[in-house]
Each structure stands twice: as structure tokens, then as C-alpha cells.
Amino acid sequence: MSISEHHSEPAGREPRPEAAASGAVAPPEALVVPGDLAADLAGIPPLSPVGRLAATVERLSREVRAAQAEAEGRALIELAKGILVERLGCGPAQAARQLAELAEQAQVTPLELAVDVINQAARDRVSEVTDAFLAATAAAETEADGEDAGVEDADAESAAVRLRAAESGALAADDTQAVAVSLLEQALRPLGAVAVAIWAAGADGSLTLAGSAGFSPAEAARWRYVPPDVVTVARRGLTERQGQWIASLGRTGLPSIGRHQHPDGGRVAVPAGTGGRIHGVLEIVWAAPLEPQPPQIVRQIEALAELCAHTLETYTPPLGAPQEPRVLPDAAELMDLADGLHDPALVLVPHLDGSGNLADFRIQHVNDRFLDPAGRPRAVVSGALLLEAYPMAAGESELFQRVERVYATGEPFRAHRMNLTALVDQVPLSAVADISISRHGNAVLLIWRIEDETARLASLLQHAQRLGRIGGFEENLLTGEITWNGQLFDLYGRPETSTPVPLEQLPSYAHPDDAVAIGRFLRTLVHHRRPASAAFRLQRPDGVTRHIRVVAEPVLDTDGRLLLVRGAYQDISSQHWTEVALAATRDQLAHTEQQASERNRLALQLQQAIMPPTQAPLRLAELQVAVRYRPAETEQLVGGDWYDAVVLPSGLVLLSVGDVAGHGIEAATSMVVLRNALRGLAVTGAGPGQLLSWLNIVAHHLTGAVTATAVCGLYDPDTRALRWARAGHLPPVLVRQAEAAPLPLVKGLLLGAVPETSYEEAEVQLAPEDTLLMYTDGLIERRDRSVEETLSHLLSTARAAPSTLDQQLDRLLTYSKSDTDDDTCIVGIRVR
Amino acid sequence: MSIAQNPLSVEVTLPREDVALLTVQGYLDVDTATEFQHHLANQLHHGRRHFLLDLSAVPFMDSSGMNIILRVYQEVREIPGSVHIIDPTPAVQRILDLTGVSITVPVSKTVDDALALVDGGAVPEPGAAGTSGQEEA
Numbered sequence: 010m011s012i013s014e015h016h017s018e019p020a021g022r023e024p025r026p027e028a029a030a031s032g033a034v035a036p037p038e039a040l041v042v043p044g045d046l047a048a049d050l051a052g053i054p055p056l057s058p059v060g061r062l063a064a065t066v067e068r069l070s071r072e073v074r075a076a077q078a079e080a081e082g083r084a085l086i087e088l089a090k091g092i093l094v095e096r097l098g099c100g101p102a103q104a105a106r107q108l109a110e111l112a113e114q115a116q117v118t119p120l121e122l123a124v125d126v127i128n129q130a131a132r133d134r135v136s137e138v139t140d141a142f143l144a145a146t147a148a149a150e151t152e153a154d155g156e157d158a159g160v161e162d163a164d165a166e167s168a169a170v171r172l173r174a175a176e177s178g179a180l181a182a183d184d185t186q187a188v189a190v191s192l193l194e195q196a197l198r199p200l201g202a203v204a205v206a207i208w209a210a211g212a213d214g215s216l217t218l219a220g221s222a223g224f225s226p227a228e229a230a231r232w233r234y235v236p237p238d239v240v241t242v243a244r245r246g247l248t249e250r251q252g253q254w255i256a257s258l259g260r261t262g263l264p265s266i267g268r269h270q271h272p273d274g275g276r277v278a279v280p281a282g283t284g285g286r287i288h289g290v291l292e293i294v295w296a297a298p299l300e301p302q303p304p305q306i307v308r309q310i311e312a313l314a315e316l317c318a319h320t321l322e323t324y325t326p327p328l329g330a331p332q333e334p335r336v337l338p339d340a341a342e343l344m345d346l347a348d349g350l351h352d353p354a355l356v357l358v359p360h361l362d363g364s365g366n367l368a369d370f371r372i373q374h375v376n377d378r379f380l381d382p383a384g385r386p387r388a389v390v391s392g393a394l395l396l397e398a399y400p401m402a403a404g405e406s407e408l409f410q411r412v413e414r415v416y417a418t419g420e421p422f423r424a425h426r427m428n429l430t431a432l433v434d435q436v437p438l439s440a441v442a443d444i445s446i447s448r449h450g451n452a453v454l455l456i457w458r459i460e461d462e463t464a465r466l467a468s469l470l471q472h473a474q475r476l477g478r479i480g481g482f483e484e485n486l487l488t489g490e491i492t493w494n495g496q497l498f499d500l501y502g503r504p505e506t507s508t509p510v511p512l513e514q515l516p517s518y519a520h521p522d523d524a525v526a527i528g529r530f531l532r533t534l535v536h537h538r539r540p541a542s543a544a545f546r547l548q549r550p551d552g553v554t555r556h557i558r559v560v561a562e563p564v565l566d567t568d569g570r571l572l573l574v575r576g577a578y579q580d581i582s583s584q585h586w587t588e589v590a591l592a593a594t595r596d597q598l599a600h601t602e603q604q605a606s607e608r609n610r611l612a613l614q615l616q617q618a619i620m621p622p623t624q625a626p627l628r629l630a631e632l633q634v635a636v637r638y639r640p641a642e643t644e645q646l647v648g649g650d651w652y653d654a655v656v657l658p659s660g661l662v663l664l665s666v667g668d669v670a671g672h673g674i675e676a677a678t679s680m681v682v683l684r685n686a687l688r689g690l691a692v693t694g695a696g697p698g699q700l701l702s703w704l705n706i707v708a709h710h711l712t713g714a715v716t717a718t719a720v721c722g723l724y725d726p727d728t729r730a731l732r733w734a735r736a737g738h739l740p741p742v743l744v745r746q747a748e749a750a751p752l753p754l755v756k757g758l759l760l761g762a763v764p765e766t767s768y769e770e771a772e773v774q775l776a777p778e779d780t781l782l783m784y785t786d787g788l789i790e791r792r793d794r795s796v797e798e799t800l801s802h803l804l805s806t807a808r809a810a811p812s813t814l815d816q817q818l819d820r821l822l823t824y825s826k827s828d829t830d831d832d833t834c835i836v837g838i839r840v841r
Numbered sequence: 842m843s844i845a846q847n848p849l850s851v852e853v854t855l856p857r858e859d860v861a862l863l864t865v866q867g868y869l870d871v872d873t874a875t876e877f878q879h880h881l882a883n884q885l886h887h888g889r890r891h892f893l894l895d896l897s898a899v900p901f902m903d904s905s906g907m908n909i910i911l912r913v914y915q916e917v918r919e920i921p922g923s924v925h926i927i928d929p930t931p932a933v934q935r936i937l938d939l940t941g942v943s944i945t946v947p948v949s950k951t952v953d954d955a956l957a958l959v960d961g962g963a964v965p966e967p968g969a970a971g972t973s974g975q976e977e978a
Contacts, residue, residue: 670904716908718940737940758941762911763918766945786904 022493032730069425092171116520183539185320192313197293198307203274204294206232206266207317208243210287212419216243219289220322224267232266241265243290246278250287250417252311253278257298267294275299279310281318285367287417288321290314340452344374350456353379357453360394361414370395370412370453380459402429412446412453428566429457478580482561484512485573486535500557500578502549511572513563520546520554538563538571544581579692601668612677613640620652620834632662635814636823641672642834649676649717651684652784652834655691662726663691666783666834667719667760668738679715683708683760687721697721697734698770701757705736705768708761715759720783727773729840734768736760739800742807743773744780749804775840780814782807782821783836814839849873851880859922860959861889862952866898869933870907877906881913890922891959893952897928902936914946923947925955 056566086108093104108337131578185207193205204223208216221229235241242265246253255261255276258268265276274293274484280287288675291314302310340358346749347354354376362368375391390398395409402408408429411422442457480497484490491509498505499713501518516524523545530543542563547557561576634654641648649669656662665687669679686707690700700721708715712737720741740752755769775781784803806824807817818837851865856862861884870879875952881892892913896902925947929937937943949955 668904670908716904716911718904737942739939754938756941756944758944759907759911762915762942763945766941 012644017779033038100549129281162685185220185317187220188317188320190222192291192317193222196309196313200310201295201297202293203271203296203342206243206292206294207281207321208235208247208290208292209321210247210289210419211237212536213237214419215249216241216290218266223294224270228270235681240265242276242278243292246280246292247287247418250280250414252280252307252314254299254302254307256300265292271296275300277310279314281314281321282417283318283322284361284365285413285417286359291317306375309682329641340373342452343449343452343454344376346449347374347376347454350376351378352456352458353377355390355395355455357395357412357416357455358451359453367413367416369397370416372398373452399429408444411444412455414452415446415448419448421445424567425524426567428572429459479682480578481575482509482577483573483575486571487573497578500555501547501552502551513658515545515559518547520548522546530561534561534563534574535571538565555580566828608674612674613672615677615681616640616650616832629656629662629726631729631841633814633841634662634664634726635818635837635839637818637833637835639833641820648672648832649680650832650834651680652783652836653684654836654838655688657691657694657723659694660726662838663688663726664722664724664783664836664838665719666738666785666836668785668834669717669767671715676715679708679711679717682711683717683719687719693827696770697723697732698757698768701736701768702759702766705758705760705766706764709764712760716759718759718786722781722783724775729777730772731781732770732772734769734770739784739786742782742784743775744782744807745776746778747808751800751804777840778839779818780807780839784821785832785834847952849876851877853884855889856893856952856956857891860891860893860956862893864895864898869896869899869902869909871903871905873903873945874909877894878912879907881909885913885916886966890917890920892922892924893927893955893959894925895927895952896933897930899933902933904940907936907940907942910942910946923946923959925949925958927952927955 010807030285032651051605067199069785089108090101090104092099093099093107096205097104097107097109168296189205189207192207193202197205202223206218206229207220208217209219217762218229218233218235221232224232240263242253242255242258242261242263245263253276255263255278257273258265258276259272261276271294273435275298277293277299279291279293281289283292291310294311334760337489340356343356347356349742355371355372358373359367360369360371372391372393372395375387377387379387379390381387381390395412396403399408402412403410408427411424414420417459423446426441427444429456442459445454447458471601478496480500480716481494482497483492489511491511495505495507497509498507501510503510510518512534515531517528523543526543527545530541533541534540540560541558542558544556544558547555558579558581559576560579561574563571564573564575566572597759616638617640620636636652636654638650638652649667649671651665651667651669653663665684667680667683667687669676669683671679675689679799683704686706687700692705692757695703702720704719716737718736720733720735720738722741724731733755735755735757737757740754742749742751752773753771755771758766773781802824803821806821814837821835822833849865849869851866852864854862854864861923863880863884865877867873886894894910899906907972910926912923917924926937926943928950929948934943934948937948947955947958949958955957
């Protein structure tokens with residue numbers, strides 16, 4: 010419908026777009042105004058993406074028609090002749106002559122002159138244009154409301170008169186101030202407005218009061234300049250890019266010109282733009298709160314704002330104004346700048362349609378870094394219109410809207426990972442790019458950096474995927490399009506020509522037991538939109554089951570919508586079995602560990618079963634015997650210490666302590682062997698040296714080359730004599746009255762070191778109340794002191810003999826200077 | 842108690858083809874004995890027959906260290922070879938005497954003394970020095 014209305018415009022206006030497109034003559038600005046109004050009111054503000062596409066198609070077909078007209082060549086000139094015939098009241102031949110003469114005088118081509126003539130004629134047809142505008146308004150109104158058309162018509166008619174008068178005034182006025190006065194008097198007072206302000210938008214975002222009416226001069230002077238970022242009613246109109254209709258200024262709390270005079274009055278701020286670019290804001294003040302206005306009033310005011318825009322377009326701040334003169338760098342300068350950039354850059358200039366609306370952007374220049382996402386040569390893109398080169402820019406990617414907004418507001422746009430879509434042979438190809446858009450003068454610089462570093466690494470990646478048995482995929486959830494790499498087809502055991510399997514069908518390709526895991530994976534990925542991974546058994550068509558790990562991540566577009574899912578499958582079958590083997594090993598280790606601790610406990614139990622920590626003292630008539638065994642604090646250090654005190658058949662008392670090297674169950678079992686062996690050997694009646702010599706053979710032939718130290722004594726209760734020998738062990742200590750001293754260090758190698766050795770014997774005559782102590786080195790062993798030092802400490806402890814033997818042994822344990830966590834045995838005898 | 846506090850350093854030199862001189866520095870105890878044993882096993886593997894253990898910088902040796910010495914002593918007896926302890930500190934000397942190891946493993950004051958004992962060959966008694974020239978040739 011809107012298009013047919015557009016076509017119903019007067020025939021006289023038809024050639025103008027062609028004239029503009031051919032570049033022969035730029036239409037005078039004043040003439041663009043009615044066209045703008047007509048187009049706007051015809052109801053085709055091309056805002057929606059679909060509208061954009063439609064407009065593009067429409068414009069392309071119009072350009073085809075224009076080209077045809079140009080081919081015919083003389084259409085414009087014929088039209089101009091017709092106008093001259095009408096004006097001059099002459100015949101066509103004379104009109105043709107007149108045209109040629111005028112062209113010669115003006116030193117322009119007949120075509121250019123013809124355009125001028127047509128433009129002149131069009132200026133006189135404001136009424137005709139207004140009629141078209143009225144018709145459009147009325148039609149829109151009737152359609153929208155379906156109310157009494159007669160009243161509407163009358164309203165529309167008076168509005169038309171107002172508008173026309175304002176228009177004439179604005180066109181006659183030579184500056185914005187005059188426009189403001191004209192607007193207020195001619196068009197806005199009838200609507201109840203009391204004041205009007207026309208703001209010019211500066212390049213830096215500031216607003217300058219370009220013209221005003223209805224305010225006191227002082228108030229206007231106060232508000233002559235609004236710095237950037239100060240939020241006023243007008244600024245809101247600028248940033249929102251649409252009319253602000255405020256019922257009462259006081260309620261918004263926004264500052265604005267004339268607020269003190271009319272605190273509760275209504276306000277309207279409408280952006281004033283032409284050709285898609287906002288040049289300023291038209292602000293209108295009511296004294297009383299403003300009721301919601303009917304659509305036609307809204308449209309009238311928007312039309313007035315557009316009128317303002319034309320004067321603002323050429324607005325130059327008066328001299329001395331606190332504003333830098335506007336710098337308008339040539340597009341050529343911008344092209345130089347683009348060429349110096351290291352990212353692909355496009356210089357865009359606005360492309361207006363026949364009615365002066367922004368229809369598209371011409372790609373004026375692309376720099377040499379530019380690579381077309383669709384792979385076309387630079388020359389094809391350069392010079393084309395943006396929407397023609399990238400029709401999809403009007404669609405979902407919204408690139409066109411971004412450019413349009415930047416051009417309109419001058420506010421730069423930057424985005425990371427914006428989705429760009431290019432159409433290649435009717436197939437939309439997506440690329441993710443970082444985008445920067447900025448306005449420079451009348452041109453827009455568009456810079457993008459496409460993420461194609463991956464492309465450079467693609468072959469490397471492919472090899473890595475092959476080696477790691479990784480198959481990559483990407484699935485577009487909107488289109489259902491799935492991309493697999495070759496490796497993934499291999500993993501699935503499917504030919505590369507087959508259809509890839511969508512993620513949601515994954516469960517049917519997996520072992521039924523893995524359905525839950527896959528379900529969780531898909532839910533995390535698609536529903537929660539988080540990266541996810543899962544391991545499952547893939548059942549291939551060839552009957553082979555592979556263990557697969559799938560890792561995937563969602564890819565969201567700039568609006569946070571789930572666009573696609575990409576990820577990788579990895580064949581972890583070998584890894585899987587390694588893990589299984591590892592797990593088994595771990596179990597085994599844990600088992601071993603448990604066994605070890607059990608064995609340590611067993612060693613302790615063994616030792617304690619054989620030698621209770623405090624055995625009931627051996628009671629003999631002439632001899633008191635006491636023993637102590639202190640196990641190591643740390644369980645695994647339970648060692649092979651032993652003590653023994655037993656009355657032999659001969660009546661002699663066998664006394665021994667020993668220490669098997671090492672710890673744990675082996676040392677404990679060796680200890681048991683040696684201790685019992687000594688008991689058995691002692692029954693033979695041999696002396697201690699001989700006993701140790703035999704015991705050495707036993708130790709030497711024990712499995713594992715056990716070494717041990719021991720001291721062995723035979724006490725004769727009748728003579729109170731002790732015969733003893735030692736095998737690498739500390740000699741016994743004799744405590745006599747207040748003296749304590751070790752017995753001499755008789756020669757004797759530790760047990761088990763050599764197959765055969767002999768042991769020196771010694772004898773000591775004990776006296777009543779003498780105490781003899783045998784002990785293992787847990788009692789004295791220290792790292793930081795010599796054996797002498799710890800021994801002398803032991804001796805001094807032993808010297809201060811308490812009353813009973815038991816107390817003495819306890820005391821020795823308590824005050825032992827030992828610092829190693831070793832088990833300790835003590836045997837003490839006291840002669841009565 | 843930790844190794845870091847009492848690091849063991851073992852330096853191996855070869856006065857002769859079949860003689861390894863191991864200069865030990867640090868505590869020879871349960872924490873360091875294994876390392877010491879590895880050095881000895883390595884030299885044994887390389888065919889050394891005589892082991893000279895310089896213990897002048899060993900302030901402390903426990904039964905673990907003692908057992909290592911005894912083990913290498915047993916190994917080289919078969920070859921036949923010998924183990925010599927050189928210049929032990931009093932504490933170590935005391936342990937050697939206590940355990941009776943000094944009965945079996947000769948203790949020398951210097952490396953030269955020990956080498957002289959080595960040259961004595963099968964004769965365990967000292968005093969047979971003077972044949973070293975032959976060995977070197």
C-alpha cells in the first residue's frame with residue numbers, strides 16, 4: 010500500500026531521483042522538504058529489517074527504471090520543455106530553443122538546465138504536495154481509527170494550512186531564529202504551544218540553542234549552550250531518537266529552558282533529522298499539562314522538526330559562541346585514514362533515496378586489509394551500496410542499523426564478537442567479528458576484525474585432531490545445519506558422504522546405560538547454555554563400541570540467544586582402558602597399604618605376645634629380674650628388639666637383649682627366630698661366646714641377610730658370677746652403690762654379617778645389691794650426641810638408684826635421652 | 842630428621858681402576874643409607890673390587906649405615922676384594938668398635954694407608970706395601 014502511494018506522486022517529481030542519482034545536479038535543499046514530508050507521511054519509514062529489504066528491492070527496481078529513462082536520454086528535457094510551454098505560453102519548438110539558449114548562457118548542459126527548470130516548477134507546487142500529504146494523512150487516520158472522516162478532514166485541512174504557512178515562513182527565513190519565530194506563530198500557537206526552542210546538536214554531543222521563540226531573552230541566553238552528557242528534555246529526544254511527549258515537565262524532574270515559567274506545562278522534544286542524520290531537536294513548550302495528542306498532530310510536529318533540520322543542516326554557530334567550529338573532514342581524508350589501519354575498514358557515505366531519506370550507505374572505499382567475508386574481490390565491494398553488497402546486514406546481524414544509528418547520532422559503536430552474515434551464492438555464511446563504527450564528518454568509518462586466526466591454524470589443528478582422534482563439529486540450532494570434520498565421520502564409523510548425527514539424536518547412538526549421562530550433557534549445554542562434557546560408549550554401525558568423550562560449548566549471539574553449539578568428540582578408548590587399569594592398580598595399592606598396616610599391627614601383636622611390655626618379674630631366691638619393653642610410637646617402626654630372662658635346666662639364668670636391624674614384620678619374625686634359637690642353644694650348656702657364635706650362623710642363614718646385635722649372659726646364682734659376651738651390642742651397665750659403669754667392650758661382631766666369627770667372653774663378679782642393666786640402643790640413640798654422651802647420661806640416671814628395680818627401669822625409660830622413634834628393651838637384675 | 846637438614850654428599854674418585862674412594866659427608870642413618878648404598882652398588886657394578894670409605898666428615902652413623910658397610914663387605918669378600926674405612930670420627934669409631942665391625946673391616950688413618958693395605962693383597966695384615974707400582978702399570 011505504501012509503495013502504491015509513493016507511486017501516486019505527481020508525475021512532475023518523478024525524474025528528480027534520477028537527476029540526483031546521475032549526479033548532474035543536486036536538488037536545492039528547499040525542494041527536498043516537500044518530498045521528505047510526502048515520503049514520511051506515505052508511511053514507509055523503513056525501520057524494520059523486512060522494511061529495509063523491501064525498500065532495497067524497491068530502490069533497485071527504481072534505479073533500473075531510471076537507467077532506462079537515461080537511455081532514452083531526452084525524457085528530462087522533454088519534461089522541462091513542457092514546463093516552459095506552459096509558463097511562456099509558447100510552442101514546443103520555441104521552448105526547445107529557449108532551453109538551449111538558456112543552457113548556453115548559464116554554461117551548463119541542456120540536461121542540467123532542464124533539471125533546474127523542473128525544480129523551479131516543483132517549488133511552485135507546494136499546494137499540490139500538501140494535497141498529497143493531506144490525502145495520506147487522512148487515509149492513515151481513517152485506517153487507524155475508522156472514525157468520523159468528515160471531522161478528520163476538517164482538522165487535516167486546517168493543519169495543512171498551518172503547516173503550509175509555517176513551511177513558507179521557514180523557507181523564507183534565512184536563519185534558525187527566524188524559523189523558530191515562524192514555527193511558533195504560524196504552526197504551534199494554534200496547537201496551544203507557548204514557546205519553541207530549536208537545538209543544534211554539536212559533534213561532541215553538546216546542544217546549542219540555535220533559535221527560540223516565546224522565551225525571555227535572558228532565559229534564552231542562559232540556555233544558549235548545553236554541554237554533553239547533561240540530560241535535558243532535548244537531550245533525551247536526541248538520544249532516544251524519537252519524539253518525547255511529556256505531559257508535565259515537573260513530573261519528569263528534567264531541567265529545560267523555560268521550566269520556571271511553565272513548571273507543569275507539557276513538553277515535546279522531537280529529533281530534527283534529514284537523510285537519516287539528526288541535526289538537532291525541536292522542543293515545544295505548553296503552559297498547561299499536555300493531553301495525549303492525536304497521531305496527525307504528532308506527524309505534523311515531526312514534519313516541522315524535519316523543517317528545522319534543513320535549517321540546522323547549514324547552521325553555523327554565531328561567532329564567539331563557546332563551540333569549536335564544526336570540522337567536516339573530507340571522505341578522502343577518511344580514506345587515507347582507513348588505508349593506514351591494520352584491520353579491514355570501509356568508508357561509508359550516506360545514500361539518500363529520491364525523497365532525501367537515508368536509504369543506504371555507499372561503500373565509498375575499502376582499505377587494502379579488507380577481505381570480503383563472502384570472498385569477493387575488493388573492487389566488487391568498493392563502490393557498491395552496503396545493503397546490496399551485504400543484504401543480510403539489514404537482517405539479524407543488525408549491522409546496518411548500527412551504522413545508521415552511528416550516522417544519526419554521531420555516537421560511536423563498538424562491539425566484540427558480533428555476528429556478521431554474508432550471502433554467498435544464496436547461502437548465508439556467518440563470521441564473528443569485532444566491530445567499530447564511528448562517524449567522521451558526513452562519512453562513517455566501519456572497521457571489523459574477523460576472527461579467522463583459526464583458519465591460519467586450521468591445518469595444524471587438523472593434524473592435532475587426527476593424532477588425538479578428535480572429531481570436531483558445529484551445529485546451528487536455528488537452521489539445523491551440522492558440520493562435521495572428516496575425523497568425526499571416522500569416529501562414528503560412517504562414510505563422509507552420510508548425514509551428520511544431530512546432538513539430540515546422540516542417545517540412540519550410544520549404549521543405553523549412558524542415556525542419563527548424555528541427557529545431563531545436553532541439558533547443561535542447550536538449556537543452561539554452559540559448556541559441558543560427557544563420556545559415553547558409542548555403538549558404531551560396524552558393531553564396534555568405542556569410548557568417546559564429547560566436549561561442547563554453546564555459542565551465543567550478541568543478544569545472548571543460543572546460536573550454535575560446537576565441540577569435539579574424542580576417542581578415549583585406549584585412555585579408558587588405561588584408566589581402568591589404573592583404577593585396579595589403585596585398588597591394589599590401597600589393598601597393599603591396608604595389608605601393610607595390618608602387618609605392622611601383626612608385628613606389634615607378635616612382639617607383645619612374646620614379650621609383654623611389663624612381664625611379671627622373674628622371681629628367683631637370690632635374684633630379682635625386671636623387664637621393660639617400649640614399642641616404637643609409629644606403628645610401622647615396630648622393630649625387632651627382644652629381651653629374655655629364663656632359668657635353664659642347669660640352674661643358670663639366661664639373660665639376653667637383642668636388636669634385629671630393620672622394622673616391621675620381617676624384623677619381628679627374625680627377632681622371634683633369634684630369641685628362641687638362643688633359648689634352644691642355651692640348653693646345650695655352652696658358654697655365652699659359643700652361643701653367640703652359633704646364633705651368628707643362624708642369623709647369617711636367615712633369609713634376607715639379617716643383621717642383629719645381641720648381648721648374652723649366664724648368671725650363676727650360686728657364685729653370683731655373670732659370664733657374658735656381646736655381638737655388636739652395647740655392653741651391660743653395672744650399678745654398684747653410687748657408681749654406674751659399662752662393662753668392658755669385649756670383641757664381638759654383630760650377628761649375621763659374616764658366615765662365621767667368634768666372640769670374646771668376659772666374667773663379672775656381682776655383689777649383693779648390685780644391679781646389672783642390659784638394654785637396646787633405643788634407649789640411648791641420638792643423632793646429635795655421641796654414644797658416650799648419651800651413655801653417661803644413662804649412667805647418671807641409673808646411679809641415682811631408687812628403692813626398687815621396677816622403679817629404676819621406669820625411671821630409665823622416662824628419662825631416656827633418646828630422640829629416635831625406636832623400640833626399646835631393658836632387662837635389669839638385682840642381686841639380693 | 843629430614844634429608845634437607847642432613848644432606849648426604851658422596852664423592853667418588855678412582856685412585857685406581859679397581860679402587861673406588863667414596864668420600865662421605867653428612868649423617869649416615871636410616872634416611873641417607875639408601876643413597877649411600879646406591880653409590881656403592883653402582884661402583885660394584887662397574888667392577889671395583891676395593892672400596893675405600895672416607896668417613897672423616899661423618900659425625901653420626903647408625904645401624905643402617907653400619908649395615909650398608911657390612912653388606913658391601915660381604916659382597917666383595919667373594920670377588921675377592923676389600924672394604925676399608927678411613928679416618929672415622931670418634932663417634933663413628935665408637936660405633937664400629939661397639940658393633941665389632943672394626944674387627945672385620947680394617948680402619949686406616951689415611952687413603953695411602955688404606956691403599957697400602959689393598960696392595961697387601963690377600964694378606965690381611967698391614968705392612969705389605971710397596972707393590973703399588975705394579976698395579977698402576
